[in-house]
Amino acid sequence: MSKLFSAFLICLSLATDALADGGVDTGDTAWVLVSTALVLLMTAPGLALFYSGMVRRKNVLGTLMQSFAVLCVVSIQWVLIGYSLAFGPDRLGLIGGFEFFGLNGVGQEPNPDYAATIPHQAFMLFQMMFAVITPALIAGAFAERMKFSAFLIFTLLWTTLVYDPVAHWVWGVGGWLRDFGAIDFAGGAVVHISSGAAALAAALVLGRRKGYMTEIMPPHNLPLTVIGAGLLWFGWFGFNAGSALGANGLAATAFLTTNTATAGAGLSWMAVEWLHRGKPTLLGLASGIVAGLVAITPAAGFVGPASSLLIGLAAGAICYVSVAIVKPLFGYDDSLDAFGIHGVGGIWGAVATGFFASTAINAAGAPGLFSGSGALLGKQLLAIGACFLYSFTITMVILKGLDMVMGLRVGKDEEMQGLDITQHSESGYSL
Template sequence: MKRNLFTRMAGLGLAAIAGFAPLLAPAMASAQELMAHQAKLELDGAGTAWILTSTALVLLMTIPGLALFYGGMVRRKNVIATVAQSFAITCLVTVVWMAISYGMAFGVNPDPNINKFVGSFQVLFLNGVGIDTAYSAAKGLPEFLWITYQLTFAIITPALIAGAFAERMKFSGMLLFMTLWSILVYAPIAHMVWGGGWLGTLGVLDFAGGTVVHINAGVAGLVCALFMGKRKGYGSENMAPHNLVLTMIGASLLWVGWFGFNAGSEWAADGLASAAMLNTQVATAGAALAWMLVEWVERKKPGMLGLASGAVAGLVAVTPAAGFVTPQGALIIGLIAGAGCYAGAVWVKKIFKYDDSLDAFGVHGIGGIIGALLTGVLVSTSINSGAAATAAAADRMHALITQATGIGVTIVYTAVVTFVILLICKFTTGVKVSEEAEVEGLDAALHGEALHE
C-alpha cells in the first residue's frame, strides 16, 4: 500500500515537472532565437566580474543594511517586525521579478505605443533567457547576471517604502501591497526610464535610480503615510530610536553597498565607473556634514542619527547624477541635499503634521528630486560624452525641463497607482494593525517573537 502511494506521488511529481518543461527548458538551454530585448553575448570578463561584485553589494544594501538602518530607528517592541519586512520583501520581489516584472521592465512590447509604458509579457519565468544571451544595452554581460543585478534594485525600492509606514502596517497587507506595487508601479517606471520607454527616449537622465528608485519609493511612502494615518501616540509619546548603533551600522552598509549601486550602473569596469564611485563618496560625505551642521545650529548638538540620515540623503541625491557630473558637481549636490533633506525630514513634516515614520519621503523623495534636478544643471561631458549627456550639457534649460518632466510623471503615476493598491489592500487583507497590536508591539502581535537582552 505504501509502495503504491509512493509510486503515485512520484508519478504526479514527474507529471508536474513535465508540465513545466516548456517553461524551464528555454531558460536552461541556449536561446535559439533572440527576443527583441536580447543580443548575442559578447562576454566582457572584467565587466562581468565587477557586476557580479556589484550585485552582491546592492543586495547587501537591503539585507542587512536597510534592515538594520530601519530596525535601529523604531521602538524596541517593533524591531523584529521591521527587519522582517526587509527580509520578506527580498524573498517576495525575487519571485515576482522572475515570474513577471523583469519582462515588464526590460522586455520589448511588440506594440510600440504600449512599449512606451511597459515591456513584454513573453519573458514569464525568464522564458527564452539562456547562458549565451545578453540584454541589448549590455552585450558584454550575461543576461542572467543583468537580471540579477537589476533584481537587487527592484528589491530595495519597495523595501525603502516600509520606512514610511513602520510600526503600523499588517504583515499580510504589506506582502500584498509589495507584490502589486512591484508589478504595477516599479516595473512600468523602470521600463519608462531605463527599458526603452518614453521617458528615457525623451532624454531623462537617471544614471542609477534617482527617479526609478528614490522618487518612486519616496512618493509611494508619503501616500502610504497619509493613507494609514499616524501611529497611536504620535506627537505625544516618546518614539525615539531604540538603538542608534544599529542605525549607524545599517547606514554604513548602505554607504558601502551604494558603490555597487552607482558605480555598477556603468555596467563595465572603466573610467566612468570609477568617476561614479568617487562622486558617490564625495556627495555622501558632503551631505552628512551639511545635515550635521544645520542640526547643530538648530538643536545645539550634532546627532549620530543626523549624520547617518545626512549620509543617506547624499547617497540618494547623487544616484541619478553619479555618472554625469564631476566630483565638484557631486560635492555641490551633496551639500544641497544634506540641508534640503533635513528641511524635508524635520521642518516640512512638522508643518504638515504627517507621520512618515522613518523619513522615507523626507530623505528619498526630496533627495531624489534634488538630485534629479541638479543632474540636469551640472551634467558634464568631461565625465560622460554619451548622446543624452551631450544634449543636456548643450542646453541646460531644456535638460532641467526634461528632468522636471520625468519627476512630475513619476510623482503622479506613482501616487495614483499606490493609492489604488492601498484601497485594494484595505478591502482584502486590511492595511493597518489594531490599536491593541500597536500598543503591544508588532513583534509580539504579528510574529509572536520578542527582542531579548
C-alpha cells in the same frame, strides 16, 4: 619550430575568444556580479538595520522582517514576471511585454540592448536587486503599524504595478521617458522618487501611529541604525558604480561622485542641525549620509567630483529641512522619513542632474544647464513629475483597495503591544 608554436598559440587564443560566448567580458561580468551582491547587502541587512534601530524595541523584528521578506518576494516576482514587464520588448513605451516571462530567453549570452559585455542573466540579476530595495524603502513610511499580511500583498502589487512600469519608462528600450531624453544613471527616479512618492501616499492612507507627536518615540537602538547606514554606503558603490555595467572609467567616476556627495551630505546635515538645534547628532550624520547617497544616484555617472560635492552639500540641508521642519508643519507620520529622505533627496538629485550633467564626463548623457543647455532640466522636471504622480496615485489605489479587502493596520491593542509579539510571536530582546 618556435614560429610554428607561436602560430599555434595565436590560433588557440583566437579559438578561446570565439568560445568566450559572444562578447562577454570577464572583468565587466565580475564587477556586475559583485555589484549585484553589494546591492543585495543594501536591503538586507543594510536597510533592515538602518530602519529597525529607529523604531521602538517592540517593533525591531517586524521592521527587520519587512526588508528580508521583500527580498524573498521580489526575487521570485522578478524571475517570473517582473524582469519581463520592465525590460521585455516595449509595448507603447509604457511597459515591457511577456517575452521574458519566467526568464524565457534570458541566458548567458549578452543582450546588447542593455549590456553588450555581460551575460543577460547578470544584467537581469543586477536589476533584480534594484527592484528589491525599492519597495523595502517604502516600509519606513508605515513602520510600526502595518499588518504583515497586508504588507506582503502590497509589496507584490506595488512591485508589479508601479516599479516594473516605471523602470521600463526610464530604462527600458522604447520606454517613453528614455526616448524623451530624461536621464537617470542609477535610479533616482525609478528607485527613490517612486518609493518616496509611495511613502508619502502610505503615510497619508495609514495615518499616524497611536501617540504620534504626543508620546515619546525615540529610536531604540541607534548603533543598529549606524551599522545599517555604513552598509548602505558600502553597498551603494555597487548600486551606482555598478550601474556603469562594466569595470571601466565610468564606474570609477560614479564611485568617486558617490563617495564625495555622501561625505558632503553627511557633514551638511550635521552642520545644519548643529546650527538649528545646538548639537551635532549621530542620527543626523547617518541620515545625511543616506540623503547624499540618494541624491547622487541619478547623477553619479553624468557629473564630475566638484559637482557631486555641491549636490551632496545641498542634499544634506534640503533633506534636513524636509524632515525636521516641513514634516512637523504638515503633521503626517512618515515614521522613518522614507519620503523626507528618498522622495525629497531623489527629486533634488534628478533636478541636480539637469543642472550639472556634462557630456565631458559621459558622452551617453546629455548637457545640463551649466553646460549651456536648459533642455535637459525641463525633461528631468517632467520625468520627476510623471514618476511621482504615477507612483503616488497607484499606491493610493492599491492601499485603499487592500484596506477595504483585508485592512492595512494592526488593531490599537496590537499596535500598543508591538508588531514583534502580535505579528510574529517573537521578541527581539529577551531581557
